[in-house]
Each structure stands twice: as C-alpha cells, then as structure tokens.
Amino acid sequence: MLRSIRATAPAGLVPLAWSFAAAAHTGLLTPRSVFIGHVVMTALLIAFAGLSWGEMRADPVLRAWLGVVVAGIPVTVAGGYGVAAGSDLGVNVAVFGWMVLPAVALVPTARQVGGADGLDARYAVAAALAGLGAATFLFAASSGAGLVLPAIALVGAGQTLSILVAVRDAEFAG
Template identity: 40%
Template sequence: MLQLLRESGPGLLVPSAWLFVMGAQVDIVSSRSIFIAHLVMAAFITFFLATGWNDMSTGALAGWRAVMVVGLGITLAGIAGFLVSTASEALLTTSLVGWMLLPAAGLAYTGRQLTDASTIYMGSAALSGLGAVIYTLSLAGVGSGLVGLGLVGVGQTVGIVDAVVRR
C-alpha cells in the first residue's frame, strides 16, 4: 500500500495543487487554506523523501529527489511567508514561482534520462516554464497570472501522469 501511495499519489496531488492555487488566484480559496496546504505539502514531501530516499538514488528519480529536497525548502519559505510580516510577499512569491520552476527542471532532466519519452517530458517542462514566465510577468502587470498557472498545471500534470502510468 505504501509503495502504491508513493508511486500513484503524485498523479493526484500535482493537478489538485495547481487547481487549488488557481482557486486562490480568483479568490475562491482563502489564504488560510493556502497556508494549510503548505503545511500538508511539507508533510507529503517529507513523507515521500523519508520513504523513498533509497529508491530515488539513480536515473530520473535522482533528479526528482533533488527537486523534492529543494522544494521542501521552498515550501518552508512559503510557510514562513504566512508567519512573518517582514518579506512575506517575497517568501510567498518565491515559494509559488519556485514550485513552477523546480518541476520544470525535473521534467527536463527526466526528458534527458528517458529518451523514449523525451517529447512528453520536454514538452511538459516547456509548458511549465512558459507558465512561470507568464505568471511572473503578470506580477508586473503584463499578461494573466491565471493563464500562467494554467500552463504550469497542465505541463506538470502531463509529466506526472505519464510517470505514474509508465512506472
């Protein structure tokens, strides 16, 4: 059961997380809910690292282990953004954009490792990266943050669903 959760869980968690973030973007999801989601995400990442560390030591999974290690720090920065008044905006933005870019790097790494699925993973990385750029531009008043989040969500979902199916 634990193995099945580790292997299949991300296929549900990734798209759910991005839908949740998009809900926050349009004020359907409260900031308190996003704070709780950060706490849950930190727990899930810790769980996946603790239970799968050895399994993620080679190949494409080694790249994802690195994404999760750095991602835990980025998630903790987001948690800190809710708890401190100084630099809270910077911490929250770092967490959000970090979770756009880290998986994009992991998807590109996977595309280089799995040449038979390179198009899927490189395309997923490109969508996620483009979404991060569009979202970041929206912070300066150019473009739609929701479009950026949608591209990130689609890109990361395609990659993780392929990984779950391919396992």
C-alpha cells in the same frame, strides 16, 4: 501498498496542488486555509523524501525528482511564511519555485527516457509548458500583468502531463 501509493499519488496531487494555487490566487480560499495547505504539503514532502530516499537516489531520473522534493521543502516553507506574514515575496517564491523546480527536472528526464533517440517528446512538451508558465508568472509578478492564472494553467498542464506519463510508463514497466 505504501509503494503503490507513493508511485501513483502524485498523479492526483499535482493537479490538486495547482487547482489549490489557482483557488488561492482568486481569493476562493482564506489565508488560513492556504497556510494550513502549506503546512500539510511540507509534512508530505518530508515524509515522501524520507520514505523514498534510498529508492530515488538509485535511479538517475528519480534522483532529479528527489532533488525537486528536497528543494521544494524550503520553497513551501517560504510560501507558508509568506501567507502567515502577508508577504507577497514569500508567496511568489513558493509559486515560482514550484513552477521552475519541476520544469528544470523535466529536461534530464526527457533526455534519460529518450535515450539514444534524443529527447522523449512527452517530457519535452511538459517541460516547455511548465517553463513557459514559469516565465509567464515571473513576468506577471514583476509587471503586475494579470497573467498569474494563465501561468498556473500552463504549469499545471505541463506538470500534470509529465506525472501522468510517468505513472503510466511505470505501470507498464512493472
């Protein structure tokens, strides 16, 4: 049962996380709620990494995603600190980090799943959407352009696509 939850929960958590980020950006959430969200996410990431370590290290695709989870822990802590201290830098590190880490991991995922046929198109599209969203966010954060919500939407769409494909493929494989 725990294995099934670990395998399928991200399909709900990924779009939830980006909806949370959009709500935080628009001011629908209080800073206290956003801080608590970062604390909960940090705890979930640590638990997930600990529970999945052995299984994820044994598979080349999952190993890339284990790297995302482990690297995401300090990124999430930076976001929690940023919210608590009122630091835009900490918040931006967290948002950009969670945009770019999965986008980077989608590239070897697309290669590995595509095999001899080349890139798996589903993961390549997901990587492109997430990468475009990350670049848009970086531009918005550095220029003050009002493009944070479109950036979040692009990344959320790409990452949600990739996790839905992964869960679907895992269900058919096992």
